[in-house]
Amino acid sequence: MNKKQLLSDLKSDLESRRDIPLIKSPNDVVFGDGNPDSRILFIGEAAGYWESVERKPFVGQSGKLLIKTLNEILGIKREDVYITNIVKARPPENRDPLPEEIETFRPYLDKEIEIVDPKIIITLGRFSMGKFIPNVTISRVHGTPKLISFLGREITIVPMYHPAAALRGTTIMNAFKEDFIRLKEFLDLIDKSVVKEAKIEDNLNQMGLF
16 A cells, blocks of 8 residues: 555544544544655644645645745755644644643654655654654754654654744744755755765676675
8 A cells, every 4th residue: 555545544544533632523634745755754733724724734824934945945845745743633723732632643643654754854843843852942953953763763853943933033034044954955965975875886786796
């Protein structure tokens, strides 16, 4: 079964639940969206108003900033990455997600990550960062890649400010953009390393030593 079908089945399962906070009908579910084969997965916090209307993560003002920054700095389109949230519904009045809500949605997020199997997870905001890197402040670690073990595999986590925070002030906006520039440098470094390893392998094959 391919990744798209697995994600579709997972979404259908969540839509059928009536014992999960914030979900009273299938229309309350705001599931992940994007390319399930992407090496990059973005995780935000929870759906806002426009996300609950369109049932798609990051389509409001913060989403527009995220996609604009992706295009301008990384040269990547929205459909090239996979985007989801810690909580797959809208908390009332866009309040912060509660610990019990985060925990209830956790198995669905974990399964999403397992299916997409990304190489890099970019956490947007302190709640998604806390899932992987607890007991730190985002102001101290934002933009710094960290290799962790998660669900039996190694994944690079890059914590970043939530774009909604960037929209509220120039200082965080500048940090948000600078972190994307650092991310581009990190991705370029990974790509160069892969190419270098491939060339070494080709040479060894030609020499009959691999």
